[in-house]
Amino acid sequence: MRKVARHRLFWPVTALIILMVINTIARPRFASITVQDDRLYGALIDILRQSAPLMLVSLGMTVVIATRGIDLSVGAVMAVSGAVALTIIDNSADANSTTTVLVAVTVAVLASLILGVWNGFLVSVLGIQPIIATLVLMLAGRGVALLITDGFITTVNSRPFAFISTGYLLLLPFAFFIWVAAVAVVALIERRTALGVLTEAVGINPEASRLAGVRFRSIIWGGYAATGLLSGIAGIIYASNIRAADANAAGQFIELYAILAVVLGGTSLMGGKFSIAGTVVGVLIIQTLESSILFLGVPPAQSPVFFALVVVVVVVIQSPALHRFVRRLGGPGRSRRISDPDVEVGATP
């Protein structure tokens, strides 16, 4: 039991479960799942479907944060991606053609990849501070998106495009499969190859990594490129959901939610050690919370306050200082030192 409690995912998972339990107690319908027309329905399924954009963005953010960076431009990249895709579909002869949609999605995602590469170039080659480098695109990106859509909100009626966000496959939402696949790919690349540990090395000590011969530039660059790509896919899902490219609303504040998800998942903003599973849990916490606001009928005017309060509680639950305090109340124990990172065993350097 102690071992479980010390696992780094213990607190995020606990917070998620508590949130779900509260919802279920308030309205038991929360936990119910029904089958209708070969589809599963229920609040939990909605959470899985709706978390797709934030999940994709947060995945990229995790990797970037692990390199000691940050990417503020993810929302703007989503807007560009949606604008590119919808403009192509809108200008095509047949909006319902699957080929058209595939071309549109491919071009939009490639465009996002290029934006990610641009961010990576600014950070890794020119050495601009990540927050500044990505701020450029955060501000400029929506302008680009507006330029692409001529300043209008482009809307389309395309069944294949709508499928991306609202379609179902094997009882479950298609968007859910997209994020599961993305999580699996990123996790495999990071942990099955040495990329994960090299990324952590760069994040923990960039200079030592450079001197050890680690391709630190490529690793940092790759992180931003991947985030661009993932944000592009997120932008497609968002646009598909509303069947429109809204350059101003697409991915608004999503960079902040993504950072929150990464931190809730236990990855430090200082870079270094990161946890993809933690980020997944972090996103699910945020999405569950968003759903709770609707589900519990919190009035719209008070929903930001409600959201803020819950986030504060969740963050406090996870704080190491609180854990130490609680453990001290539980009697004098030695356990606290085990988690203390400052301890030098057999010290005297």
Next chain:
Amino acid sequence: MPADSQAPPIVEMRGITIRFPGVLALDDVDFFLRPGEVHSLMGENGAGKSTLIKALTGVYPVDGGSIEATGSSRVFHSTFDAEAAGISTVYQEINLCSNLSVGENVMLGHEPRKVGRIDWKAVHRTAAEHLAGLGISIDTRSLLSNHSIAIQQLVAISRAMVLDAKVLVLDEPTSSLDRGEVDQLFAVIRELRDKGAAILFVSHFLDQVYEISDRITVLRNGKLVGEYPVGDLPRDDLVTKMIGHRLDDLVAISSTAAREIDRTVMPVLRAQDVGRRGVLEPADIDVFDGEIVGIAGLLGSGRTELVRLLYGADRADTGQIEVDGTPSKMTSPRHAIERGIAFSSEDRRAEGIVSDLTVADNIVLGMQARKGLRKIRRSTRESIVSEYLAALDVRPRDPDMVAGNLSGGNQQKVLLARWLATAPELLILDEPTRGIDIGTKADLQRKVAELSEQGLSVIFISSELEEVLRLAQRVVVMRDRKCIGELDSQKSDLEGLIDFIASEGEGSAA
């Protein structure tokens, strides 16, 4: 001037016991510090010196025993408590804010105020006074990071003096200072002692310990060996007490320096006119197969700068480098590593150890970086890691331990393992023995000598000239950012080397 041993102690630590997971770091240790004395704490790596200091200053809670300091029994919960009680500490690794100015660092947390806001003029004036007390005059408004490690160390010490401490703890304060700076520091220490301050001094330099101390306490493996007035403890006895047996290892190593090197063949590394404007004047250096080339010179003489250019850590703007006879551009560490060159930096913490990764990850980092993204097979990795942990006697021998938790000497061994695992032809070691104890030092030196006998070429930089003479067949001497000559270590002794470094006018580097 030995302290009056009748004076009541200002610090009394009795029966101090501290446990870390799996390790008894301190076992029932008594330690007394009296006003008006300089008291050295001696012991090997892992003997518990730093742990004892951290218990005193409130960094670690104690599991057993009592601490009485400045007249009352107390438990410090933080360094702030300790400082408030008049105990000030200067740690071995510099703990300052490098992005603040010198003056801000000296006065941090104690800024003079005027009508509620910080009086910057007074801050810098007071800081300058304190620095002047140490004999340094630098612009207090300059950025700390622009100064050498030596100056930063002195800034840390003057910071402790600002607090007007009754007890001053100096943990390896001299490890990055040159002789002149050490003299300056010692003058200040003596002055403070004569004013009645109690000074706890930790250093690996035996000469300095004997020069400054009134009393010595020896620890070994977390246990107290004893407390001795300095006059009653000859050096040999001290070393024997520290390591538990007599040390003849260093004598055996010295045969390495006498080894004949074939210098008629192609050198492993030939550098000509390698330099960088404002950093190093063009220098030549050859290293042959199986040879250990020492680089001697004061801190700031250009030793580190030279090897960083050879390794590509910084780019040279003049000169050519040949590796095995092939001209090579050294534009990044990766190039150097591909050509079989490895470089272990003098700054272990900032440029060596990746502190949050495990010991095993740190050891294979160089190999892994060279291999790219394909993971090293687990079996290969495990055998390499356990081989080096055993060969270099890393303690504790735990591959899954977080590397940042190892003591300095053991971190150094892990770094050595990292580079040896890449199977280099030429190994550049910049101050590998700085701040580590005599036993570990001997281990490292023996290993380097052994490897060079098997054909590894080594460039060895150390501030300890005896060490350079003992290991190297040839010594390159540097001063004021240029090479000033070469010595055959067999035809020269310590005096000769010091004379060479100091020749041609005043040898004022740093």
